[in-house]
Amino acid sequence: MGEFVCRVADANGRVFSHVEAAADKDEARQKLADRGLYVYSVDPRNTLVSGFLGVRRDRKIGGNDFLVLNQQFNTLIKAGLPILRALDLLATRASAPKLRPVLTQIRDRVREGKSLSEAVEEAGVFSKVYSTAILAGEKSGNLSGVLEYYIAYQRVSTNVQKKLIAALVYPTLLIITATAIVTYLVTFVVPKFGLLYRDLGVELPAPTKILIAITVDYRPCILGFVGLVVLTALGVFFWSRSEQGGVAFDRLKFKLPILGPTLLKFQVAQFCRTLGTLLTGGTPLVAALATASESIGSRLVRGTVGHATQMVREGESLHGALAANRVMPEMALDMIEVGETSGALAPMLNSVAEFYEEEVSLKLGALVSLIEPVLLIVMGLLVAGILISLYLPIFSFSVSGTAR
Numbered sequence: 001m002g003e004f005v006c007r008v009a010d011a012n013g014r015v016f017s018h019v020e021a022a023a024d025k026d027e028a029r030q031k032l033a034d035r036g037l038y039v040y041s042v043d044p045r046n047t048l049v050s051g052f053l054g055v056r057r058d059r060k061i062g063g064n065d066f067l068v069l070n071q072q073f074n075t076l077i078k079a080g081l082p083i084l085r086a087l088d089l090l091a092t093r094a095s096a097p098k099l100r101p102v103l104t105q106i107r108d109r110v111r112e113g114k115s116l117s118e119a120v121e122e123a124g125v126f127s128k129v130y131s132t133a134i135l136a137g138e139k140s141g142n143l144s145g146v147l148e149y150y151i152a153y154q155r156v157s158t159n160v161q162k163k164l165i166a167a168l169v170y171p172t173l174l175i176i177t178a179t180a181i182v183t184y185l186v187t188f189v190v191p192k193f194g195l196l197y198r199d200l201g202v203e204l205p206a207p208t209k210i211l212i213a214i215t216v217d218y219r220p221c222i223l224g225f226v227g228l229v230v231l232t233a234l235g236v237f238f239w240s241r242s243e244q245g246g247v248a249f250d251r252l253k254f255k256l257p258i259l260g261p262t263l264l265k266f267q268v269a270q271f272c273r274t275l276g277t278l279l280t281g282g283t284p285l286v287a288a289l290a291t292a293s294e295s296i297g298s299r300l301v302r303g304t305v306g307h308a309t310q311m312v313r314e315g316e317s318l319h320g321a322l323a324a325n326r327v328m329p330e331m332a333l334d335m336i337e338v339g340e341t342s343g344a345l346a347p348m349l350n351s352v353a354e355f356y357e358e359e360v361s362l363k364l365g366a367l368v369s370l371i372e373p374v375l376l377i378v379m380g381l382l383v384a385g386i387l388i389s390l391y392l393p394i395f396s397f398s399v400s401g402t403a404r
Helices: 025-034 048-052 063-078 083-093 097-111 116-123 128-140 143-200 206-217 219-241 243-254 259-280 285-294 299-313 318-323 330-342 345-403
Strands: 002-009 015-022 038-044
Touching (some): 015 025, 219 243, 243 299, 259 285
């Protein structure tokens, strides 16, 4: 079962994009036609071909705008407004203009008789976790309470992502700046000095000879090597986007010293946070597991949860099902087992998520604190080495002139 980005029009002539799950394009077209929609185009979602051909991928809506939208919607629901009236207000007055067409589409679907969760899922721009949480709220009659749980979940997830991004900004800027400086020196400055010294016909010190040989005489070989490295990196990247490649790449990534366990714990924290939120909102365990697996970025962890979902459906306990593939950390499994035994699985999952989120934040902060000075020293030595090698002959001339 795959997902397809479909450009469709309804009976009123309104054209919009929609993500449809189907086995192939023909099935997707048939499903849409059965709902009375006119289909303009159907393209596979998340494929390399569609990306190269410029097919637009619908991005999931998230971030601060989505958080504010949910807070506004929950406030209106709490005030006693019917869902349709609340959607009318948000469709015309939403703080983010990009959300208004989507809200208009959802309002129209609800007006046609569909449930809010169905309308949200058909919009194709919201996460599966969100539509499933709304469905649980509708079934339990506690939509406002479920929205509060989801808002808390979204706030925590957004803060964690912001911390990770903020921690990586400075090292990234250091690497980009240093790479730009070294590239400029090697591409433009060193060849000019090489021509100058060649015209002068002087004997060059060994460091200068090596630098000029690498950057001028053997430049085609160096560029070829760099090109080979880039092509290899691209090949690994595209291979990692495939299902088998992604699983193998994740296994390798999670085995890296220090960084590997941290990456795994981040994925586990994301899974536990999502599953805990869905269970707290009233979603059944099997349905919550199926939805939570879709929110996981790692193919290895997603496959583990998918296998566990089937085992739980067949009667296995959650901690036993998750332990079967030997991917999940032992501490997380122990805490989940305690939560199942005590009947407090959702709070325990949230505790696991909080613990791992805090640990990931601390580990990442420590790594960045170590990486920043190392990067500064390495890049400083590299630039200084290039400059000293370039000016060594000039220093030699000065010393020779003084001696005479």
